[in-house]
Amino acid sequence: MGVELHKDLLSSIGVDVERHAKMMGMGLAGYQAGFMSQPNRPKAMAYFDWFMSEIQAERIAEINALKAQKKPAVGTFCIFVPEEIVVGAGGACFGLCGGANPPIADAETELPRNICPLIKSAYGFKLQHTCAYTQSADFIYGETTCEAKKKTWELLGKHHPVHVMNIPHMKRERDLKMWQEEIKEFKEHIEEVSERKLSLEEMLEGVKVINAKRDAMKRLDTLRGMHPDIMPISGKDALFISQMSFLDDPKRFTQKVNELCDELDERIKDKVSVFPENTPRIMVLGTPIAPPNWKLHTAVESSGACIINEEGCIGHRYFKDNVDIEGVQSEDELYERLMKRYSKIDCACFTPNTPRTDKIVQMYKDRKADGVIYYTLSFCHTYNVESHLVTEALAKEGIPCLVIESDYSPEDAGQIKTRVEAFLESITFKQKAEAFANK
Ligand code: BJ8
Numbered sequence: 001m002g003v004e005l006h007k008d009l010l011s012s013i014g015v016d017v018e019r020h021a022k023m024m025g026m027g028l029a030g031y032q033a034g035f036m037s038q039p040n041r042p043k044a045m046a047y048f049d050w051f052m053s054e055i056q057a058e059r060i061a062e063i064n065a066l067k068a069q070k071k072p073a074v075g076t077f078c079i080f081v082p083e084e085i086v087v088g089a090g091g092a093c094f095g096l097c098g099g100a101n102p103p104i105a106d107a108e109t110e111l112p113r114n115i116c117p118l119i120k121s122a123y124g125f126k127l128q129h130t131c132a133y134t135q136s137a138d139f140i141y142g143e144t145t146c147e148a149k150k151k152t153w154e155l156l157g158k159h160h161p162v163h164v165m166n167i168p169h170m171k172r173e174r175d176l177k178m179w180q181e182e183i184k185e186f187k188e189h190i191e192e193v194s195e196r197k198l199s200l201e202e203m204l205e206g207v208k209v210i211n212a213k214r215d216a217m218k219r220l221d222t223l224r225g226m227h228p229d230i231m232p233i234s235g236k237d238a239l240f241i242s243q244m245s246f247l248d249d250p251k252r253f254t255q256k257v258n259e260l261c262d263e264l265d266e267r268i269k270d271k272v273s274v275f276p277e278n279t280p281r282i283m284v285l286g287t288p289i290a291p292p293n294w295k296l297h298t299a300v301e302s303s304g305a306c307i308i309n310e311e312g313c314i315g316h317r318y319f320k321d322n323v324d325i326e327g328v329q330s331e332d333e334l335y336e337r338l339m340k341r342y343s344k345i346d347c348a349c350f351t352p353n354t355p356r357t358d359k360i361v362q363m364y365k366d367r368k369a370d371g372v373i374y375y376t377l378s379f380c381h382t383y384n385v386e387s388h389l390v391t392e393a394l395a396k397e398g399i400p401c402l403v404i405e406s407d408y409s410p411e412d413a414g415q416i417k418t419r420v421e422a423f424l425e426s427i428t429f430k431q432k433a434e435a436f437a438n439k
Contacts, residue, residue, distance in 0.1 A: 002053060002056075002057025003024050003057045006057045006058070009060065010060065010135075013060075013064065013135040013136055014129055014135050015129055015130065015131075015135050016128060019128060019129075019130050020129075020132065023100070024056055027292050028052065028053065030292055031052050034294055034298060038234055038236065038237070038274070040272070041234070041274070042233055042237075042260060042263045042264060042267065044256070044259050044262075045237055047256045047259075047260075051244055052240075052244075055247060056132045056133075059249075060132040063092045063094070063133075063136045064136055066090065066091055070195055070196070071089060071091040071194065072089050072138055072193045073137050074092070074093045074137060074140075074190075075095075075096040075133055075137030076094070076095060076096065076141040077095070077096060077098055077118065077119075077140075077141075077142075077149070078141070078142075078145060078313070080145070080167050080342055080345065081143075081165075081186075082183050082186055083206075083210055084207040084209075084323060084338065085183075085186060085190055085198070085206060085338075086206070087209050088198060088202040088203040088204070088205055088207070089191075089202065089206070091194070092249070094246060094247050095133070095246030095247060095290070096125070096131060096137070096140065097122065097125040097133060097290075098118045098119070098125065098290045099121060099243075099289070100121055100125075101121070101407075101409050101410070102124075103121050103123075103125045103127070103128050103130065104117060104120045104408065106124040106127045107120040107121070107127060110127070110155060111123055111152065111155070114379050116146075116287075116380045117377055117378060117407040118287070118288065118290060118377055119152050121290075123155075138161065138193045139161040139162060139163050139193065140162045140163070141162075141163055142156070142163065142164040142165070143166075144166050145167055145347060145349040145382075146349055146381070147381070148379070150164070163189050165183075165186055166178065167179065167182070167349070169350055170351060171343055171350060179342070180335050180338075183335045183338050183339055184332075184335050187203070187331075200328075203331070203334055204328065204334065207334075209251060210323070212250075212251075212254050213245065213253060213319075215254075215322070216254045216258050216261065217241075217242070217318070217319035219257070220260065220261055221309055221316060223264040223265065224238050224264070224308060225281075225309045226366070228368045230267070231279065231306050231308065232267035232268055232273060232274065233260075233264060233274060234274050234275075234306065235284075235306050235307025235308065236297045236307075238307075238309075239289060239297050239307070239314070239315075240291070241257065241260070242314050243314055244291075245257075245318070245319075246314070278431075279304065280304070280306070280370040280371060280424055281308045281367065281369045281370045282300055282305050282306065282308065282369065282370065282371050282372070283307075283311065283360075283363065283364060283367065283369045283371075283372045284307055284310045284311065284312070284372075285311040285312065285372060285373070286311070286374050286375040286376045287375065287376050288312050288314045289314050289315075289375070293408060295406065295410075295413055296375055296406070296416065298413075299413065299416045300420055302417070303420050305371075305427075308367055309367065311359075311360060311363065312375075313345075313347070317347070320344075321341050321344045321345075322341065323338055324337055324340070324341070347382075348382035353386060356386070357393045360372070360390060360393070360394070361393055361394070361397055364399055371400040371423065372394060372399055373403075373404060373420075374387050374391060374401060374403045374404070375404050375405075375406070377406070377407065378405055387403055400427050400430065
């Protein structure tokens with residue numbers, strides 16, 4: 001296995017090799033059991049299976065090879081990071097481990113118990129030295145989105161270099177002006193790490209690479225969720241690809257997603273679906289679902305429904321908008337275009353955030369979905385509070401919705417499955433009643 005092969009490298013970047021190997025073993029076993037056993041998977045999933053086996057090995061070697069050439073390596077927990085600048089500098093921008101339960105107990109020695117599991121998990125990985133991505137990062141990108149995160153950077157900074165970007169909570173003109181300045185400062189920080197100046201052309205190249213990646217993901221999103229009778233790929237596999245979009249080399253990832261999409265195109269033409277006709281189609285909304293958090297998708301797809309998209313940051317919110325670089329002549333113009341693109345992100349940290357609610361209702365109609373699951377991580381106040389406004393809007397439209405709040409512990413898996421089954425039953429009943437009424 002890859003981890004074994006790269007043991008020396010992992011040890012040299014400070015990974016606790018023994019503990020890391022144990023965690024990777026558990027992760028791979030979970031992936032094999034939950035993903036590779038699915039029937040009728042697209043052949044192109046073979047690449048993503050391979051990537052999973054090398055996720056904390058070969059990919060880490062690639063990132064560290066870049067670092068050896070003074071290319072920046074930036075770790076993040078948020079999609080506000082202007083990754084185009086990092087990629088333009090020839091470096092790697094990647095998501096850090098933060099979706100597993102085991103490190104949380106360690107994190108709670110320094111962090112309060114009642115904050116979201118994503119933050120505690122990521123913090124615990126740093127304390128344990130069991131995430132090779134965290135260990136590879138020149139710095140961790142932090143942002144001032146939620147209360148828990150913005151205070152955590154101060155503590156995390158004692159263990160690893162952190163660069164914090166001030167993300168406003170409103171989108172007034174003065175807020176956006178400040179945001180643009182923050183992007184410029186981020187670029188200057190990348191220059192400090194790389195020990196060289198970064199040109200406009202390089203940054204524009206970075207934008208092109210990431211725009212192409214987002215286009216490929218949009219293509220997959222359309223193929224996966226816009227054909228009411230054919231689901232050519234499972235929601236679980238599609239979620240996994242979204243999760244890997246934060247780790248893989250962007251150019252290779254784009255190529256592999258497009259190859260998969262070519263196969264899905266063929267499947268749709270040949271009417272090859274991984275779910276039977278009339279399988280309830282569920283949209284998932286809410287907080288990011290970081291790997292290996294596959295609890296919700298497993299519960300839904302083992303209960304006779306399929307998930308047709310994720311509205312969250314590991315999903316649609318990440319790839320829905322591109323950076324428009326048409327006619328950009330100067331660095332300041334580019335920062336403005338980046339700011340315009342990033343300020344379209346409808347994270348619940350903003351007030352007001354009404355475009356998100358409108359978008360969700362429209363997505364539901366476009367995808368001909370049958371129901372919605374609003375998923376929030378425990379103690380994520382912004383998404384939890386916002387769920388009230390979203391469910392109110394869904395109720396007005398008569399859209400069935402289930403709200404689930406959960407953490408990373410396996411304990412509530414059974415309870416979630418029971419609630420999902422009851423929800424699906426109510427959807428099926430509604431469909432039957434409608435069909436009867438239309439006779
Ligand atoms: S853009 S959603 S990735 S901040 S850490 S807010 S779950 S309490 S991750 Fe996020 Fe950026 Fe927004 Fe997206 Fe809640 Fe936890 Fe905070 Fe979280």
